[in-house]
Amino acid sequence: MNRDRSSQGFVLVGVVMLVLALTILGLSLFSLSSYEAQFLRQTRDSEQSFVSALGGLERAKCLLDATDNLGSVKASMPGIENVTAAVAIQDPFGGGPDSTGAVDWDGANILIQVRTSYRGQQRIVQAVFDPEKVRAPTAT
Secondary structure, eight states: OHHHHHHHHHHHHHHHHHHHHHHHHHHHHHHHHHHHHHHHHHHHHHHHHHHHHHHHHHHHHHHHHHHOBTHHHHHHSTTSTTEEEEEEEOOTTSOOOSSOSBOOTTSSOEEEEEEEEETTEEEEEEEEEOGGGTSOOOOO
C-alpha cells in the first residue's frame, strides 16, 4: 500500500510537468503565428505598392498619348492609386529638365519614373518608353 501512495504523487508531478511543457509550446506557437501575420502584412503592402507603381507607369503612358505633354505626368499622377510622385523626361543627351514641354513622338525615348507609398512601403519603378511604337501608323 505504501507503494501506491508514493506512485500517485509521482504521477501528479508528471502531469504538472506535461501541462507546463504544453503551455510553453502553445505560447511559442502563438508568438510565431503573430510574427508570421506581421510578415505577411508587410509583404502584402510591399506588393501592393509595387503593383500601384506598375499601374502608374501605364497611366503615365496613357497621359502622354492623350495630352502630348510631358508635364501632364508630373501634374496629374500624384494622389492617384498611392502614387506620390511621377516624372517623364525626354532628353536624348540626359540631364535635361523633367516633365516639361511637348512630347516629340519622333524623338528620343522617354524615361518615366513613378514613386508610390502604401502603408509605409515605398517603391520606385522606372521604365523607358519608346514613343514611336505607341502611335498608330498613318494611312498614305
